[in-house]
Structures are given as C-alpha cells and as structure tokens.
Amino acid sequence: MKTAACLESAVKHSSIDQTLREQYDQLTPRERLLADFILAHPQDLALFNTAELARMCGVSKATVSRLFKRLGFSSFREGRTLARQLRHQGVPVVEGGKRPAAFDAHLRQEEFNLHQMFQGLTHERLESFADALADARRVVVIGFRNSYPVALHLRQQLIQVRPNVQLLPQPGQSLGEDLADLAAEDMVILVGFRRRPQGFDTLLSNLARRDVKLALVADSSLVQAGQKAHWWFECPTDSRSAFDSYATPMCLVALMANYLLNASLESGRSRIASISHQYAALDELSLNSPELD
Known part of the structure; x- marks a missing residue:
C-alpha cells in the first residue's frame, strides 16, 4: 500500500x-x-x-x-x-528547526497531561490497587526501552515500603525463567509506553491469561488492551517538543508508593527505618552538604 x-x-x-x-x-x-x-x-x-x-x-x-x-x-x-x-507512535519530530518548543507551551502541555491523568484516577481505584500491592507475595515490575527507567524508579520506590519487588528484564536476560512460577498471590506491573519492542503484545496477552494480578501503565495507545488488566493507568506523554515527556508516569509512581505506604503503614515505617539503618551502617549515602572552597 x-x-x-x-x-x-x-x-x-x-x-x-x-x-x-x-x-x-x-x-x-x-x-x-x-x-x-x-x-x-x-x-x-x-x-x-x-x-x-x-x-x-x-x-x-x-x-x-x-x-x-x-x-x-x-x-x-x-x-x-x-x-x-x-x-x-512516539517518533521524535523536530519542531521549528533548531529552536526548542516555547517554554510556556511546554508547561501548558505538561499541566494538561497531569490533569488528564488525574481525571482518569479515583481514590478508590488507587486504594484497591495499593491493598493488592501490599498483600502480594511478590511484585514484578516490567519495562522495556523508554519504559524501563519508569519501571526502575517504580521498583526503587516500592521496595522502600515492602520486600520482594523484582525488576525485569534483567540485562541480557530473557523473561521466561522469571515468569514461570507466577501465581495468584503475585502481582505484575507492566509499563508499556509507545514504540514498544516486538513481542510486547504477546507478553501482555500471556500475562492476562495467567492467574496473576496485572496492572498496566501506558499511554492512550494501549487503552483497549487496558481492559485485559485488573488495573489500567493511562499516562499521557504528549509533548510540544520532539520527544515524549514522562512527567505523568513519574508522578504516578509517587502516588503508587504513597498509597502503598498508607496501606501498610506500620510495616512500611518499620521497613523504611530498617533501610535507613543499613544506609548508615554501610555509609552508602552522603547526607551532608558539600563544603565549597
């Protein structure tokens, strides 16, 4: 054609x-x-x-x-x-030659994206998601390409509150080995923003058929596929510049982590304190402002 x-x-x-x-x-x-x-x-x-x-x-x-x-x-x-x-489809399209998108226009688009995302959310849906997240035996977060940093950040926030949160795929590894033993007690959070790799649809259909709780985080291009998941979270990524913006999914990550903490407040606080103790014991974090010459 x-x-x-x-x-x-x-x-x-x-x-x-x-x-x-x-x-x-x-x-x-x-x-x-x-x-x-x-x-x-x-x-x-x-x-x-x-x-x-x-x-x-x-x-x-x-x-x-x-x-x-x-x-x-x-x-x-x-x-x-x-x-x-x-x-x-997420192809970077240059706007206006070498000049970047107007600052005010970029801000308005970001505000619009956030507004659209929050319109699609309800307190009740986030609460039910957080309750299931807290009760799950294991949480698996999956993301590819541009979705991987969002998945990585989500895993990093969730593991502050609860144990057994796994990020996939591991570098250079396939998925079959890690998904083989998924069960009804587990939850998968699949992050899938546009320009997804070959095989993504097969993975989504496979997970939807499994006896496992499934949450899908994506842009509007997967709105129909969102019906296959127990929880569908739509995050607009439209931008006035050549590249998509991931402000809304990062905002959603913060919401998910905070709702999880509220759903498991006592155990969550205890885990945060334990992690902070390990930071100090291993001297992993620099908490002081650097001295300038």
Missing part, C-alpha cells in the same frame, strides 16, 4: 521536515515558500487542509499538492495523516 510505503520511508528519514531539507534545493520558489512554513511550524501541519495551508503561505492549492507528490505522497492529506501517525 502507498501509505505503508510512505510510512516506512518517513521513519527511515526521521520526519517530513528532514525530507524537505534534503530536497529543498530542488524545489521551485513557490514550493520553497510552502516548505519554509512547514519547517518553521511542523507541529501545525495536522491543523490545516490544503486550501488553508495554501492561503497562509500565499501559494496555490496546486503547489501544495505538487510539493507533497514530490515528497512521495499521493496527496497533502496523506502527508498530514502520516505526520499524525509518526508523532502518535
């Missing part, structure tokens, strides 16, 4: 704006007017139709169509659809 071929080509060339830069010297003067606008405002490409884009750039609709056909698309609409698909 033409769209699939264009998607493969765009992924290869990173984004439409990079392809435009590569072909810029071959463009006509009118096409360059259009190209200059797209290069300066790539994040706005999905907002306009052919007529609107032509009017804003002072060119004809035929020029718009001709430019996108030069780039390998059947129409402007196909190019606009591709831009949406790429960003939705």
Whole structure:
C-alpha cells in the first residue's frame, strides 16, 4: 500500500521536515515558500487542509499538492495523516528547526497531561490497587526501552515500603525463567509506553491469561488492551517538543508508593527505618552538604 510505503520511508528519514531539507534545493520558489512554513511550524501541519495551508503561505492549492507528490505522497492529506501517525507512535519530530518548543507551551502541555491523568484516577481505584500491592507475595515490575527507567524508579520506590519487588528484564536476560512460577498471590506491573519492542503484545496477552494480578501503565495507545488488566493507568506523554515527556508516569509512581505506604503503614515505617539503618551502617549515602572552597 502507498501509505505503508510512505510510512516506512518517513521513519527511515526521521520526519517530513528532514525530507524537505534534503530536497529543498530542488524545489521551485513557490514550493520553497510552502516548505519554509512547514519547517518553521511542523507541529501545525495536522491543523490545516490544503486550501488553508495554501492561503497562509500565499501559494496555490496546486503547489501544495505538487510539493507533497514530490515528497512521495499521493496527496497533502496523506502527508498530514502520516505526520499524525509518526508523532502518535512516539517518533521524535523536530519542531521549528533548531529552536526548542516555547517554554510556556511546554508547561501548558505538561499541566494538561497531569490533569488528564488525574481525571482518569479515583481514590478508590488507587486504594484497591495499593491493598493488592501490599498483600502480594511478590511484585514484578516490567519495562522495556523508554519504559524501563519508569519501571526502575517504580521498583526503587516500592521496595522502600515492602520486600520482594523484582525488576525485569534483567540485562541480557530473557523473561521466561522469571515468569514461570507466577501465581495468584503475585502481582505484575507492566509499563508499556509507545514504540514498544516486538513481542510486547504477546507478553501482555500471556500475562492476562495467567492467574496473576496485572496492572498496566501506558499511554492512550494501549487503552483497549487496558481492559485485559485488573488495573489500567493511562499516562499521557504528549509533548510540544520532539520527544515524549514522562512527567505523568513519574508522578504516578509517587502516588503508587504513597498509597502503598498508607496501606501498610506500620510495616512500611518499620521497613523504611530498617533501610535507613543499613544506609548508615554501610555509609552508602552522603547526607551532608558539600563544603565549597
């Protein structure tokens, strides 16, 4: 299919704006007017139709169509659809050349993401999750690629409050050995943000069929798959810059850890005190402010 071929080509060339830069010297003067606008405002490409884009750039609709056909698309609409698909899949799309996204716009997007996440949460759901988390015999946290740092941080926070929290996959290792003995007394927290590796869907389906409590933390691209889990936590990662933002999942990690502590306050406090004692005994942490010369 033409769209699939264009998607493969765009992924290869990173984004439409990079392809435009590569072909810029071959463009006509009118096409360059259009190209200059797209290069300066790539994040706005999905907002306009052919007529609107032509009017804003002072060119004809035929020029718009001709430019996108030069780039390998059947129409402007196909190019606009591709831009949406790429960003939705997490492909870093440069906005505005070398200039970063506007500071205020970035802040507003972060605030919007947090608001969206909290709208999807309830105190009751977090409490039920924390109760199950406290009662589980073993907790396994799984994350790949960009999800791995979130999973690592979640494991590090949970293990402050309760024992037997495992992070997977271990470097260079497969998953089968560690998942073979999962049982109903265990919980798996699967973190899966977009641009997931091959095999993720198979893993999710496998875990959903197992007799194990399953929580899924991901962006909206897994909202349908979230129905397979006992707990679904949606974290928007949209950003006004080229790269996704992980502010919302890190915020969720803090919420999960705090709810777990409240669900197991006595044992949690005792464990925190014991860990602090070990920090001191091993002299692992520097708690004093460094002296400056």
